[in-house]
Amino acid sequence: xxxxxxxxxxxxxxxxxxxxxxxxxxxxxxxxxxxxxxxxxxxxxxxxxxxxxxxxxxxxxxxxxxxxxxxxxxxxxxxxxxxxxxxxxxxxxxxxxxxxxxxxxxxxxxxxxxxxxxxxxxxxxxxxxxxxxxxxxxxxxxxxxxxxxx
Amino acid sequence: xxxxxxxxxxxxxxxxxxxxxxxxxxxxxxxxxxxxxxxxxxxxxxxxxxxxxxxxxxxxxxxxxxxxxxxxxxxxxxxxxxxxxxxxxxxxxxxxxxxxxxxxxxxxxxxxxxxxxxxxxxxxxxxxxxxxxxxxxxxxxxxxxxxxxx
Numbered sequence: 001x002x003x004x005x006x007x008x009x010x011x012x013x014x015x016x017x018x019x020x021x022x023x024x025x026x027x028x029x030x031x032x033x034x035x036x037x038x039x040x041x042x043x044x045x046x047x048x049x050x051x052x053x054x055x056x057x058x059x060x061x062x063x064x065x066x067x068x069x070x071x072x073x074x075x076x077x078x079x080x081x082x083x084x085x086x087x088x089x090x091x092x093x094x095x096x097x098x099x100x101x102x103x104x105x106x107x108x109x110x111x112x113x114x115x116x117x118x119x120x121x122x123x124x125x126x127x128x129x130x131x132x133x134x135x136x137x138x139x140x141x142x143x144x145x146x147x148x149x150x
Numbered sequence: 151x152x153x154x155x156x157x158x159x160x161x162x163x164x165x166x167x168x169x170x171x172x173x174x175x176x177x178x179x180x181x182x183x184x185x186x187x188x189x190x191x192x193x194x195x196x197x198x199x200x201x202x203x204x205x206x207x208x209x210x211x212x213x214x215x216x217x218x219x220x221x222x223x224x225x226x227x228x229x230x231x232x233x234x235x236x237x238x239x240x241x242x243x244x245x246x247x248x249x250x251x252x253x254x255x256x257x258x259x260x261x262x263x264x265x266x267x268x269x270x271x272x273x274x275x276x277x278x279x280x281x282x283x284x285x286x287x288x289x290x291x292x293x294x295x296x297x298x299x300x
Binding site (some may be wrong): 018021022024025026027028029030031032033034035037047049063065066067071074077079081083099 | 168170172173174175176177178179181182183184185187211213214216217219221224227229231233263
């Protein structure tokens with residue numbers, strides 16, 4: 001297996017064609033990882049989050065990591081790791097950013113069209129109101145593995 | 151979308167049928183997330199790691215998180231989050247554990263059969279010797295989302 005660094009262009013191409021990533025946040029040096037659906041544009045990941053302790057943790061510590069990959073096999077994969085910062089997009093002060101994020105997300109996700117409209121998420125018996133946030137990209141590295149002899 | 155907690159049995163069933171997870175570690179509250187191939191057995195994930203800063207970080211701070219999921223769509227998914235502790239398996243003191251991990255991993259991964267034998271990983275021009283480690287499971291939670299009206 002040969003592992004090589006990806007160019008920044010290759011990294012950004014992967015982000016642009018991806019929709020699922022794994023978001024890591026941290027509290028008292030205990031990491032926490034969850035899957036997210038995102039829309040990537042320029043230096044931001046836009047996310048509509050439905051549930052969980054991650055929002056609480058990122059409010060306390062905005063340093064996050066997002067990992068995006070395409071894994072064909074143990075020896076053929078690409079993986080991009082982004083360090084970034086959490087920024088919540090509450091109303092009304094982020095009305096423009098929310099509208100923009102909404103447009104990006106609606107392009108891609110059927111379910112979110114509903115979630116962004118009237119539907120909500122039910123956790124057990126509790127209704128959860130989704131939260132908009134974005135991650136500003138700070139730095140980015142990518143690795144590509146290929147099987148030898150190909 | 152309805153989101154419900156999974157039972158511990160459902161969580162463990164997912165771990166047993168999975169082979170890829172995303173491992174989070176942390177340094178100075180900066181999280182870092184990478185994909186891993188693992189073999190799960192009882193309270194341990196066994197991993198043969200090929201490359202990267204994660205080993206260094208986990209040696210300094212053994213608190214880790216592993217996220218394992220199956221994502222069918224935005225509104226149909228399962229995701230299990232494990233908090234655990236890093237334990238390296240160097241020779242010769244962990245010879246038994248290494249042999250056991252090797253057996254588990256060889257069952258599942260063709261490439262590792264080679265990596266565990268004579269082949270190595272080439273990063274650029276540098277040869278990397280894989281490192282064996284395991285993660286002891288401390289706690290585990292799982293969520294299952296289903297689309298409403300199904």
